[in-house]
Amino acid sequence: MIRRLLRSSAILLALVLIAASSSVVVSGQLLAYQDGFVFFTTGDGFRVAQDVVIRDAKTGAGTTIKPVPRIWARATFDANGTVTELDLSRTPLPPQGSFADVQRFAVAISTPAPNPDLLAYAPTPAPGATPLPTQQFSGRPVLVTFIVQVPPITPFTSGVYITTDQSGWNAQAIPMDRIDALHYQITRRYPSGTVFHYLYDRGSFQAKEVAQNGLDRAPRNFIVPDADVRVIRDTVYAWNDQVNGGVNQVQPQIMPTPYNPAPFPNLPPSLPPPQPPPGKPPF
Amino acid sequence: MLLLASIAARAQTPAPHASPTATPSPPPTLLYLNAKRVDFYYDRFLLEADGDVQLRSSDGYTVTGDAFSMDLKLNRFLIAGHVTLHDASGTVSGAAISDFLDFQRIYFVPVTTEPDRWTFLNGDLAHPAKGRVMPGDVFEFPSLPQQPSITGTGAIVGTKTYVRFMNSHTYLGSVPIPLGSEAVNFSANQYFAQNTLSGATVDLTWNVAGNNNSLSAVHFRYDPTYHLYLAFEQHLIGQHEYAIFSVNPATGDRKWWNLNLYEKLGSRFQISTFTQYYTQQDFLQEPRAAQQTTFLSATYAFPHSYVQATSQLTNYNVLGPGSLEHNSIGGSLSHPSQLQVTATSFQNKIGTLPLFEQIYEGYGFNHDSVGANQYLNGFPGYWPQGGVAFAPIPTPGLQAYGAKCTVQPSKFFTYYCPVYTTIWNTVLGFNLFTPALKLNNPPSPYETYYFNASFTKQYQWNSLPHWISTSSENFSISRQFSRSVNTFVGYQILNVGDHYINSGYLPCTPVNSFYCPLSFTSFRGVSTMRTTSFGLNLVPTPEFNFSLLVRHHVDFPIPVPGVFGLPPNNILGQPLYSWFLGQPPYDMTANVRFKIFPHALVDVSKTLYWYGNPYRTQFWQPATVVQVLPI
Numbered sequence: 001m002i003r004r005l006l007r008s009s010a011i012l013l014a015l016v017l018i019a020a021s022s023s024v025v026v027s028g029q030l031l032a033y034q035d036g037f038v039f040f041t042t043g044d045g046f047r048v049a050q051d052v053v054i055r056d057a058k059t060g061a062g063t064t065i066k067p068v069p070r071i072w073a074r075a076t077f078d079a080n081g082t083v084t085e086l087d088l089s090r091t092p093l094p095p096q097g098s099f100a101d102v103q104r105f106a107v108a109i110s111t112p113a114p115n116p117d118l119l120a121y122a123p124t125p126a127p128g129a130t131p132l133p134t135q136q137f138s139g140r141p142v143l144v145t146f147i148v149q150v151p152p153i154t155p156f157t158s159g160v161y162i163t164t165d166q167s168g169w170n171a172q173a174i175p176m177d178r179i180d181a182l183h184y185q186i187t188r189r190y191p192s193g194t195v196f197h198y199l200y201d202r203g204s205f206q207a208k209e210v211a212q213n214g215l216d217r218a219p220r221n222f223i224v225p226d227a228d229v230r231v232i233r234d235t236v237y238a239w240n241d242q243v244n245g246g247v248n249q250v251q252p253q254i255m256p257t258p259y260n261p262a263p264f265p266n267l268p269p270s271l272p273p274p275q276p277p278p279g280k281p282p283f
Numbered sequence: 284m285l286l287l288a289s290i291a292a293r294a295q296t297p298a299p300h301a302s303p304t305a306t307p308s309p310p311p312t313l314l315y316l317n318a319k320r321v322d323f324y325y326d327r328f329l330l331e332a333d334g335d336v337q338l339r340s341s342d343g344y345t346v347t348g349d350a351f352s353m354d355l356k357l358n359r360f361l362i363a364g365h366v367t368l369h370d371a372s373g374t375v376s377g378a379a380i381s382d383f384l385d386f387q388r389i390y391f392v393p394v395t396t397e398p399d400r401w402t403f404l405n406g407d408l409a410h411p412a413k414g415r416v417m418p419g420d421v422f423e424f425p426s427l428p429q430q431p432s433i434t435g436t437g438a439i440v441g442t443k444t445y446v447r448f449m450n451s452h453t454y455l456g457s458v459p460i461p462l463g464s465e466a467v468n469f470s471a472n473q474y475f476a477q478n479t480l481s482g483a484t485v486d487l488t489w490n491v492a493g494n495n496n497s498l499s500a501v502h503f504r505y506d507p508t509y510h511l512y513l514a515f516e517q518h519l520i521g522q523h524e525y526a527i528f529s530v531n532p533a534t535g536d537r538k539w540w541n542l543n544l545y546e547k548l549g550s551r552f553q554i555s556t557f558t559q560y561y562t563q564q565d566f567l568q569e570p571r572a573a574q575q576t577t578f579l580s581a582t583y584a585f586p587h588s589y590v591q592a593t594s595q596l597t598n599y600n601v602l603g604p605g606s607l608e609h610n611s612i613g614g615s616l617s618h619p620s621q622l623q624v625t626a627t628s629f630q631n632k633i634g635t636l637p638l639f640e641q642i643y644e645g646y647g648f649n650h651d652s653v654g655a656n657q658y659l660n661g662f663p664g665y666w667p668q669g670g671v672a673f674a675p676i677p678t679p680g681l682q683a684y685g686a687k688c689t690v691q692p693s694k695f696f697t698y699y700c701p702v703y704t705t706i707w708n709t710v711l712g713f714n715l716f717t718p719a720l721k722l723n724n725p726p727s728p729y730e731t732y733y734f735n736a737s738f739t740k741q742y743q744w745n746s747l748p749h750w751i752s753t754s755s756e757n758f759s760i761s762r763q764f765s766r767s768v769n770t771f772v773g774y775q776i777l778n779v780g781d782h783y784i785n786s787g788y789l790p791c792t793p794v795n796s797f798y799c800p801l802s803f804t805s806f807r808g809v810s811t812m813r814t815t816s817f818g819l820n821l822v823p824t825p826e827f828n829f830s831l832l833v834r835h836h837v838d839f840p841i842p843v844p845g846v847f848g849l850p851p852n853n854i855l856g857q858p859l860y861s862w863f864l865g866q867p868p869y870d871m872t873a874n875v876r877f878k879i880f881p882h883a884l885v886d887v888s889k890t891l892y893w894y895g896n897p898y899r900t901q902f903w904q905p906a907t908v909v910q911v912l913p914i
Contacts, residue, residue, distance in 0.1 A: 110414030152737035155861030169476030213584035
């Protein structure tokens with residue numbers, strides 16, 4: 001009795017395995033559906049059966065969704081590698097199967113050839129030779145701390161900002177915090193691999209940093225590396241709107257200030273202005 | 284698959300897959316895109332299109348297909364579904380095509396009798412490399428946010444610089460706002476951000492046109508002075524030069540016309556000008572009043588120093604004498620001018636000491652034959668005998684120290700004297716500072732104390748008996764207690780001396796009272812301000828930031844509530860001056876920043892001022908400063 005049961009179970013298991021091995025299911029995003037082939041975003045094209053069944057992936061019923069680019073699909077392959085069923089969805093489907101398992105079913109006229117652009121095919125450098133530079137980015141979030149030393153003539157209450165091409169060069173995109181008499185600091189989180197150009201400023205492009213030689217400086221360039229944290233230390237040598245020895249500050253949209261003999265802003269009305277030397281004629 | 288020397292790393296969402304080797308940067312490509320629907324996702328710089336996609340490339344081919352996807356930062360695009368590729372050598376059909384523009388590689392899945400894989404190298408569409416293994420992500424679509432920022436039916440892409448949309452609209456919430464033409468600039472060229480507009484409380488920008496070298500923008504603005512108005516700005520940009528023009532406000536009868544020019548000639552010299560022209564006029568009719576100011580700056584760099592010349596030229600009445608009849612504008616003949624030439628050294632380390640120095644010396648003059656700002660001091664225009672005889676000009680300012688003449692020849696006007704039409708000056712100054720010095724050497728960096736100090740001194744001698752000296756000393760001790768907390772204690776002394784060799788500041792004269800406030804009777808133009816500061820920054824995550832600054836001022840003259848006015852604020856509500864006479868002895872500023880959207884922070888700050896004994900007065904900064912900042 002037990003032996004008969006074991007035999008029946010073995011036959012049933014074998015049937016299940018045969019049934020399972022005869023069809024492979026993978027899910028992915030469609031690239032195209034045309035000319036009797038279905039293409040996934042791997043770039044692989046698979047032959048489609050003439051009587052392919054197209055269903056809604058969620059309900060299993062018929063669907064009005066067309067197999068067009070961007071649509072998510074679950075493809076069922078028969079033993080010959082032909083797609084016999086496509087279940088479609090406008091939203092991502094749970095990962096199922098692996099395209100590596102159906103790679104052998106992909107149709108291509110040409111024989112695969114190595115691509116020297118790709119690292120897997122890069123030649124091994126000769127002994128003593130410098131290997132080609134490689135740079136990999138996983139996209140992991142990285143804490144990046146910027147610490148900048150400002151010129152000693154920077155006003156104490158002045159705000160210091162970072163402007164970057166990532167924020168359209170908004171002059172107040174990244175406000176920094178003063179951490180002592182000469183330094184400002186800010187920490188931001190970026191995915192590794194982020195490339196940006198940046199400059200320091202004091203809230204406007206009229207007050208951005210200039211190079212040590214007084215000329216306009218090119219933006220700093222930074223690529224976020226694969227690391228847990230990264231600290232960047234920079235020095236600002238001068239601000240565009242703060243000219244050493246300047247008598248009149250150049251600022252747009254204000255009335256021109258003639259030379260002011262009283263350098264005190266906010267003089268109270270009870271305090272008379274400086275008086276002329278005595279004994280001088282009125283004209 | 285792995286990258287080989289790929290420097291085209293992705294902004295915000297880097298590609299973990301393979302890309303071929305970067306070659307020297309190819310010239311910019313223009314892409315003309317049309318489709319039933321074109322969407323743009325601002326926060327990720329993604330351009331997506333679906334339905335009857337047609338793409339024409341300045342590289343010499345056209346492509347049609349069902350769907351289009353482009354990462355503007357990675358500078359690559361994909362077209363998929365019923366693709367046809369057409370160029371001078373013919374037409375090929377396929378399932379998908381992807382162009383990695385930076386690498387001059389085009390990956391194509393043709394469908395002739397059966398699918399295949401072709402790679403076009405360096406723009407050669409006639410000789411595909413067949414069967415080449417392709418990078419793993421070459422045909423991947425990005426996952427998209429719920430709602431696009433801009434939707435249209437066509438776009439022109441100037442690679443790495445701009446995209447301009449046709450028949451477009453943006454969204455306010457989910458409500459579409461028609462734009463027509465809209466340009467988005469994402470160039471790494473910083474000059475596109477140069478602007479000539481003044482600050483505004485609110486600025487909504489509509490970039491109506493743009494290309495590799497220009498950007499035209501209409502601004503919808505609000506500020507407390509002009510209220511709601513329109514402004515226009517035109518940018519013309521090169522690699523080493525720019526020209527920016529604006530009129531702001533463009534609506535209303537008071538207009539500011541601005542022109543900013545910059546040119547870098549060679550590696551050592553640059554010149555820039557900023558001209559502002561103010562008019563009172565209806566629309567573009569003949570102005571009732573006009574004045575002009577030009578700032579000029581030229582810099583020449585030496586190996587260890589530089590020379591900078593700055594000049595300011597003003598004409599308070601561009602229309603000429605007798606042309607003004609507006610009540611608030613007199614017939615000013617003032618043409619003040621100023622020139623300053625300054626030589627500045629680099630920051631140099633002094634021997635092996637942890638000290639750096641920088642010195643500068645300058646010469647210049649201020650010239651004004653008749654005096655500036657006269658009508659700004661409340662004198663209306665006056666033209667006796669129909670303009671035949673000019674009224675005498677009462678002029679405080681440059682020429683007269685701002686002092687009244689002892690003999691007044693007119694009972695209607697106040698005269699000031701003596702008159703100096705040109706004042707020459709010599710400026711000498713230096714900066715001395717030490718960067719962060721460790722005060723101890725504990726095992727943990729979070730127990731380290733740092734010391735900073737700086738000293739600046741400047742003298743300015745004038746050709747009249749008057750000289751000014753300013754000096755500033757700054758000290759601070761700071762410590763980072765943990766990754767998220769740092770503090771500092773600072774002490775600053777600021778001295779400003781306004782010295783008149785003969786006479787000068789007179790003792791205080793009581794106004795509406797019987798006595799002068801403390802210390803005014805002894806004030807003769809020399810002030811001293813001592814400030815003790817405590818700063819705390821709390822940054823538990825990059826998405827949240829709290830900072831606190833508490834200061835105590837011990838100043839001479841001693842501030843008295845009500846005697847000094849509050850300093851004027853800028854357009855954001857922050858004090859315009861970093862120091863001023865009469866600042867309350869205590870102030871505390873709290874600032875909070877936190878993330879409200881994936882790409883936006885809100886920044887809120889407020890200051891409390893208070894006086895100690897005997898006044899015990901306190902007040903809050905009039906406005907709470909709230910800013911929304913893109914990140």
